[in-house]
Amino acid sequence: MKNQLRALRAERGWSQADLAERLSVSRQTVNAVEVGKYDPSLPLAFKIAWVFGLPIETIFQPDLPVEASAPGQA
């Protein structure tokens, strides 16, 4: 999964430690999510979205083929 965490954090001038504190996780966890090595759980992803005040899909994008559309979509 790709994410915009680093850019969003930079916009707000937060360090990884600042964001970690807001999320009640370790700094190591924020770093692993940010570099794309660890995909957060759904609850943590929602919390990240809530902290930034953005919809979850603005922050996280799945690695899907561009032309693919979800089965549920017409």
Next chain:
Amino acid sequence: MQAQMHERDSRDMRKWNGHMNDAGRSYLKEFGGAMAAYAVVLFAAIAVVNANRTAPWRYIVVVLPVIPLCFALLAFLRFFRRMDEFQRRIQLEALAFSFGATMLITATYTFLEAAGAPRLPMISVVPVMSVLWGIGATFAIRRYQE
């Protein structure tokens, strides 16, 4: 700007590594308390058993130090549950590695014993497992870094 961010991040990383988080702090307190109690009970049990080497109840006294060790185990399990999801994953991977590697090593040594290598006390498995856990954690952490 990007370079600045990186620089600050790595500085934060060092700060984080130098500081224990809350889960770590309460774990150290609980675990340390249990180990202190273990030391006290252990020395008391040794003294009592040494003075009563033939008493039938000595078997009960010598295993009493296991009770504070149970509290140490509870402290560890509580620590595990208090960690955040990513830290728990790291620890789980480290424990999985040490579990499997310990089995390999003990099996290997059992074969060597069959061929005549000296018998080792069962407790030697504990330091082996602990070291492998540390090695496993080091590798797991590395896998999730950039």
